[in-house]
Amino acid sequence: MTNIELFDRRNSAVPRGVASATSIFVERAENAEVWDVEGRRYIDFAAGIAVCNTGHRHPKIMAAAAKQNEAFVHTAFQVVPYERYISLAERLNKLAPITNAKTILMTTGAEAVENAVKIARHYTKRSAVISFVGAFHGRSLLTMGLTGKVTPYKAGFGPFPAGIYHVPFPIEHHEVSEGDSLAALEKLFKADVEPEQVAAIIIEPVQGEGGFYIASKKFLQALRTLCDQHGILLICDEVQSGFARTGKLFACEYAGIEPDLMTIAKSLAGGFPLSGVIGKAEIMDSPEPGGLGGTYGGxxxxCAAAHAVLDVIEEEDLCARSTRIGARMIERIQQMKKRSDSPALGDVRGLGAMVAFELVKERGGNTPDPERTKALTAKALEHGLILLSCGIYGNTIRMLAPLTIPDAQLEEGLDILEKSLCEIV
Ligand SMILES: Cc1ncc(COP(=O)(O)O)c(C=O)c1O
Incomplete structure (x- = not known):
């Protein structure tokens, strides 16, 4: 089967609503490399959208999953529980920047966010939730409501649950300062909802789909203070930024704040579907028995894979590796930005190996260039690099290489990026 044949079959059998960033079909994948059905090799700077921080098919993770496969595959934790779930919860409770934590496990990121909001509402006995413009929290009804980007995530799918409010996320070079965001919150409390009705503020410490915009230490600390003033819970959505992606196990650790609840998924289990909510025990214990759960949760x-992921992160010192990869990526992109024969690059930013840059219409300017961004991902794929775009303006390239990528492949990927940039001028 060729890629084109599969593409035709896909178009006939699968609705167009589930879009794919590439038109290739995978045959196999190993660490930071992917091979398509025609035998072409690609360097993977997408890692299954931040899921494979430990690379594709890490031998330790594969072995742990295979061993579990031999014992039992499913009993439902709500029917016959198992030790692996408990030991993973114990481990995550220790690792999360939350004192006296408890953890519930689910399957997807959206489910984690749904549950965090359920728990926050139950504990506070309040209903409103505040999220940010540009945020992405999932595709279920509640998480779509929380998401701060209309097309393609929300358009035509409403109405969304009541009691959700959006405030601007601070992005200095798009003329939204941290002061503006905090002022918008105060204005919201005056104009739309009294703080005593707000159960939670949910924030991605680094916005993922929204464009890899980093919430500063100062801003997260200000949110923590505001939440404390009004009895509002602070939820950090670490679904994309977690598990060493930013150079720390969780991005909110940079701010030195303690969230009340944290959502996790993606790289937690190295490609196996697993998510969770970690939170303060008192809050997590609020819902009645039976109020939380899900057939496949945990x-x-x-769970077996997640234990191996945590081992690998520790043994291979992937937090330090993430910082090194990020620094190298930024160094190379800054060099590309100086080239006169490549398109205009705008802001270059990153936290650890969560690195992004923007394509803009003119050098030194700020006008987004989504068409060139599209051309760049297509050209990179042609040259053997899987690259993702993101951002509310569609002009951001996000780099999510596995943290286990060998140096030579990192350079190879960056070389392809540079060559592709020069070819789309
Ligand atoms: C920050 C964040 N939250 C939640 C989600 C939703 O996760 P899932 O697609 O597993 O439902 C995502 C997915 O990209 C995400 O990046």
């Missing part, structure tokens, strides 16, 4: 194979 699947045994997911």
């Amino acid at each position: 699947s045994p194979i997911g």
